[in-house]
Amino acid sequence: MSAQVNSFITVIDDIYDLYGTLDELELFTEAVERWDINAVDELPDYIKICFLALFNSTNDMAFEVLKEKGFHVIKYLMKMWADLCKCYLLEAKWYYSGYTPSLEEYIENAWISISTPVMLVPSFFFVTNPITKESLESSTHNFTTECVEKYPAIIRHSSMILRLADDLGTSSDEIEKGDVPKSIQCYMHESGASEEEARQHIKFLISETWKQINEERVASSPFSKTFIEIVTNVARMAQCMYQHGDGHGAQDGENKDRILSLLINPIAHHSKEPL
Secondary structure, three states, X not given: OHHHHHHHHHHHHHHHHHHOOHHHHHHHHHHHHHOOHHHHHHOOHHHHHHHHHHHXXXXXXXXXXXXXXXXXXXXXXXXXXXXXXXXXXXXXXXXXXXXXXXXXXXXXXXXXXXOHHHHHHHHHHHHOOOOOHHHHHHHOOOHHHHHXXXXXXXXXXXXXXXXHHHHHHHHHHHHHHOOOXXXXXHHHHHHOOOHHHHHHHHHHHHHHHHHHHHHHHHOOOOOOHHHHHHHHHHHHHHHHHOOOOOOOOOOOOHHHHHHHHHHHOOOOOOOOOOO
């Protein structure tokens, strides 16, 4: 499930960043919001394939949850994809207009556009057992509203760390390629800080956000320990992946060495010499 969701995130992100015109992106965003298969007819051919695959795969995911857990979740999955696409569209509008948002304005959009909610909301449904109407509306502080419309604080904090760590590792290269200003550039533009000062400020924000995650982890929570650990692992992964640059897009470097060491290369065994 996670691999499928992440594949769609990558493809859709490229459509908004690289391939789609603003008019095409508005049509695609509207189609996702409507979640209507008939909307395919209004889309360019290359986007038709993406929308149809997203529509079918998401409906299949909802079917699996309904079959295994007995709860119909399609409206929640539709909402998370619509939220992501609306945030992508806003960033595209900023790019085409040459607009540089304030840091606060950027973060308010970017913590969703980094796609963490899209990764975590399906995880909630697959690791929570059983799913009941009561667990959504009572035990989880109205999860229907809190998690899908507003998203709980721990998801937002984890998403913030992924967003800011990503910016620290990739923003320079992405700006050169042609992308919207990231948190570093927004802070520089807003405050007049140097790039190094801006990077230190972003690192400070990450540190403060980790404090909030740690508070959430020890506080009484409606979420299972399994789900809280998944959410925390996203933030951990972010700082590992972007510690030495773009660990997602780059094909070599420190992250490749780490993966080879962890999963591929055998661990050397050194036996002690007899005395």
